[in-house]
Amino acid sequence: MDVESAEIGELAEHVAAWENGVDPAEVDSTQRRRAYVSLHQTHLPRLDDAGVLTYESTREEIELTETGENLSVYMDVVPGDDIPWSEFYLGLAGFSAALMTVAWLNYYPFSIGPDAAYGLGIVALFAVTSLVHVVRARRTRLGTGDAPPTTR
Known part of the structure; x- marks a missing residue:
């Protein structure tokens, strides 16, 4: 159709x-x-x-x-036991800020590597979680399954 x-x-x-x-x-x-x-x-x-x-x-x-x-x-379907992606990304941003602060203050073990490496790690973390977000959104999109969610 x-x-x-x-x-x-x-x-x-x-x-x-x-x-x-x-x-x-x-x-x-x-x-x-x-x-x-x-x-x-x-x-x-x-x-x-x-x-x-x-x-x-x-x-x-x-x-x-x-x-x-x-x-x-x-038309996106959000499962009832899931947290909203906006809250997930807010938590991820808070975690990233804490990680960069600890690395910037040179607390062990974060004093071992360069700060840029932690920054690249955070960028990779956001990229991977964004990819997961896109894949999940496509799978749960209304109309992509065999039946509407209300009749499963």
Whole structure:
């Protein structure tokens, strides 16, 4: 299914598959029709009114608008037992500042190496954690799995 445009029938098939916990190929006509009617009469007109997509009841295709594309930033799923990344990076910055302070004051064992080495280590630490952040965000992004998070 194309992200920027889709046929209503194809969308209804995917929604019915998610709702019933089956593959799209296993959706029967009753399940598909129920999802189609709900999309056609309720959800798509409301999304069209909100400017998220363009939908005309006489056409069988819907298209994502620029507003809809801009909503993708809100589609990340954050697990309930996870700390927000903003707090993680704040803690990492505090740890890095403490490390650089101790290295600058030449406390043992930080007096052994040059301060630049600790600075490079901190840059590497931020780079690795940022890479982990990007990978996790892509894995938990809404719409990347087989089913919406609420029906798993």
